[in-house]
Amino acid sequence: YLPPPKPQIASVASGNETITLKWYDINASGYYITYWSNFSQKVTINVGNVTSYTIKHLKDGITYYIQIIPYNSLGNGIPSDIVSATPSSVPNPPIIKVKIGNLNATLTWYDTFNGGYPIEGYYLYINGKGLNVGNVTSYVLTNLTAGELYTIELIAYNKIGNSSIATVSFIAASKANLTVTVYKKINGFLVSWNSTSKAKYILTVSKENVVLLNVSTTNTSYFVKVPFGVYNVSLEAINTAGITEYTFTL
Numbered sequence: 001y002l003p004p005p006k007p008q009i010a011s012v013a014s015g016n017e018t019i020t021l022k023w024y025d026i027n028a029s030g031y032y033i034t035y036w037s038n039f040s041q042k043v044t045i046n047v048g049n050v051t052s053y054t055i056k057h058l059k060d061g062i063t064y065y066i067q068i069i070p071y072n073s074l075g076n077g078i079p080s081d082i083v084s085a086t087p088s089s090v091p092n093p094p095i096i097k098v099k100i101g102n103l104n105a106t107l108t109w110y111d112t113f114n115g116g117y118p119i120e121g122y123y124l125y126i127n128g129k130g131l132n133v134g135n136v137t138s139y140v141l142t143n144l145t146a147g148e149l150y151t152i153e154l155i156a157y158n159k160i161g162n163s164s165i166a167t168v169s170f171i172a173a174s175k176a177n178l179t180v181t182v183y184k185k186i187n188g189f190l191v192s193w194n195s196t197s198k199a200k201y202i203l204t205v206s207k208e209n210v211v212l213l214n215v216s217t218t219n220t221s222y223f224v225k226v227p228f229g230v231y232n233v234s235l236e237a238i239n240t241a242g243i244t245e246y247t248f249t250l
Helices: none
Strands: 009-015 018-023 030-037 040-048 052-055 064-072 083-085 095-100 105-110 121-126 129-134 138-141 149-157 166-171 178-185 188-195 200-207 210-217 221-225 232-239 242-249
Touching: 009 083, 018 030, 018 064, 030 052, 040 052, 095 149, 095 166, 105 149, 105 166, 178 232, 178 242, 188 200, 188 232, 200 221, 210 221
Parallel strands: none
Antiparallel strands: 009 018, 018 052, 030 040, 030 064, 064 083, 095 105, 105 138, 121 129, 121 149, 149 166, 178 188, 188 221, 200 210, 200 232, 232 242
């Protein structure tokens, strides 16, 4: 009667934070599994008299080295060959950011975890219509309709499979087109304007390169009290899509 012979490992399979081992029965009383990585110390588990075991709570993307040691009443037998495996999973969903432009939007994204394998690409869905944009981290949407709601869904994938869906929504915008009317008064002038889009307005009045007035407002008119003279007037409309400037001399 001797300690058990060397176990032969039948298969090694990695999963999400797991590695599953199967080995052939050698009539041992039980088995120890020892595993370690380049970033951790050895851990030994007495798994009992079984021929398969799943090691859990590992870190995806880290390579682990594993050895099976049989035992019986006379002691430990010959250890198995050392095998290695890397737990892995599908990626985490990407983080998306949107920068709104003039009837366009720039999407950028980044990953928090690739699942242990490199990201191979992304599926992008725009209001339900999908396309594979490849392994990029930005995409520009053009020819949008101002005031329309757009819903973006993004999926990352690696060799294991697809991430869950990351979603972001935004309303497309256009720069504000301005129509400006000026009414001359005895003690100044009234600037009145209409805008195609909601915006913040900056009115600047200068004379001979000296700024006399610089005011920010959300109103659509402003009375400028100045004496008789020649003035340069600038009106800027600012929104998420950009800046529209209207200038004239009065």
